[in-house]
Amino acid sequence: MITKLRIHLTEHFPFLTHKKLLLAVSGGLDSMVMAHLFSQLPFKIAIAHCNFGLRGEESDADQAFVKSFAEKHEIPFFHTRFDTQSFAKDYKLSIQLAARELRYNWFAELLQQKELDYLVTAHHADDNLETFLINFSRGTGPEGLTGIPGKIGNIIRPLLPFSRDEIETYANENAIQWREDSSNASDKYLRNKIRHHVVPLLKEINPSLLESFSNTSSYLQQAMSMADDASRIVYRKVVTEESHQKKINIGELLVLPNYKAYLHSWLAPLGFTAWEDIYHLVHAQSGKQVFSTHFRLLKDRDFLLLAAVATENPTELYIEKGVGEVNFPLKLSFRKVNGISDAPNTVIFADEDLLHFPLILRKWHEGDDFQPFGMKGQSKKVSKFFKDEKLSAFEKEQAWLLCSGDDIVWIVGLRQDERFKIQHKTQNILQITLHNETSISP
Template structure:
């Protein structure tokens, strides 16, 4: 296997040559074979071992085993311990997901702090088919059936072409020691059930299962490439990218006979799961929202608006003192005394300083707010009605700030000035207030 492995590296992973490699080693058979292969192939390597403290003395025994191995073979070693259960409980994650997040975050910190180029894991062909079947059982888009990637950013998986049987045979032939993880025998994990009960049946039906599966994965990867190409082309026609949000034009979207597939491709990376709710959102009334862990999707008239999910403190306020020239509170404002006025715009207004009562206040809008829009000849308007007439989305309204003098609105910032504070022929002192980019 060693010559076959080295040929695989030179033909398919040649970018690893002359690089500093960090090997993720648990102490199990797969990772110990990976370690042996790279040690014998002359690469500059180091070991990274995570003790997840999930199996008591067994976890500590794995750590001691790796420490002894690295010392005996003079290989640099990095070890860390995680309180995995506490992390899983704090962030409401499964143990498996918590362990994955913890280890990969640590691996990438090691790469950066110690100038290693790649982290290598011991995933192999059987892991690949198990992952495929897990995704099949849970329901997945096409990307869930394209296999574990050989490379994902700085993570590389050199053993993917090799089966569990090949790895076991190599370990026995080369007298490689390893520690067996007792949790691999537990039937409470879905992966173990698939490994122990389903894959053996499939292999009995087709002795060449892994080879056939690899052909299937390659075909699906090519299909996925076509999907990605089509998705990018249509995206440019249907989605408007703005600074903090993406706006999906529903009129354009609904002209597509398979629009649900495009919505899935565009929104899946943002953690959405309730796909039927999302598809129904297209036809729902304005104002309805669907949330993922970090994002929200809002139906707003002719658009679906995707934006980060943020906690907005409605009571948050910022006071502005007289003679203050700069403000940086969610946006940037400048205050400047001038002798003559220019043109009032959405981003620059001119007010009579003598009409202002300090300190001024920047705050969020509230139900019941009323102002006198400049240009409406002194007529008042509820801010909620103004937003409706201006076709503000829920997100636009959430992000709107008001500049106020006592209880009176001076400016719906970046939108419209209030008539009561405009420059008159009797004005003696003029303040220019500008919204900075």
């Protein structure tokens, strides 16, 4: 087995040469064989063990067992203990999901703190098959049918080519001891039900099941790679990236026979799961939206707009007279000038003597009105101005008003108010500039 592992590492993990590895070792058969194998290979390794505190003395005995192995082989050993049940209750997770969250977060911290390069786990061919069957039984996209990846980020799984039988045979031949987790005998968890009842039946039907599954998994991965290539090509044609959002052209999208698949490919990595709602969004009225934890997708006329969920920012900022620059929430500069010139909508010239300080930088409110530059004596609702300018809901949310008391001086980056413009009698001209990286484009 060690010869087969050496060849596999050389062919698929050549980048591991001279790297420092952290082995995730529970004390069970798979991880103890992994630890034994890597202790014979020319790598700098350390061992990490998680005590989830779920089986009382049995969990403590697992920790002591792994620690003893590490000390015997002079391998650095790190361990931690979690209150898994409390964590699961607090975050409304199953015990399995809570344990996964806890251990991978801790592993990531260890890699950084101890300056280690990769985490190594002992997932093998049977685990891969079980994961496929779990995903298949629950319903999944194509990515859920390609099995466990051999490498994802800084996590590697070099035992995936090996079956559980191979691993156990190696352990027996080399007198490797391991700890049996009593919970593995229970059918309480879906994985155990599949392991104990479904997989044996499938292996009875096809004795070469693992090899057949490996081939199928390889074909699916190749198909997914082709689909990813197509997704990137279509993305460049259909999606426009702007500073605060991405715009998906619905007309261009709907001419594609598989537009739902493209939406899934683009949005699934962002945490979206309400697929039927998303698919219906292309035909919905403007203003309808779907959320993930950190992003939202909004129907706005002929586009689907994708943006991050807004974080809480100050809703008002007071700017005293004489201030030269503010940097948050927008970057604005203020300076006195002797004259005016043609300028983009990111610059205005105001009569400083008409301004009441401190100026107020704030979000717009329903009912706000102003006198648009060039429309002397005519008021207009800010909301109507936004509509006429065809601003999306996202762009409206990003809009800021610079105010003198209750009067709007500038819808920042869009339109100045007529009442504060420069006239022939103006003596003090204040140039106010919105720097380009924060400008708003209608």
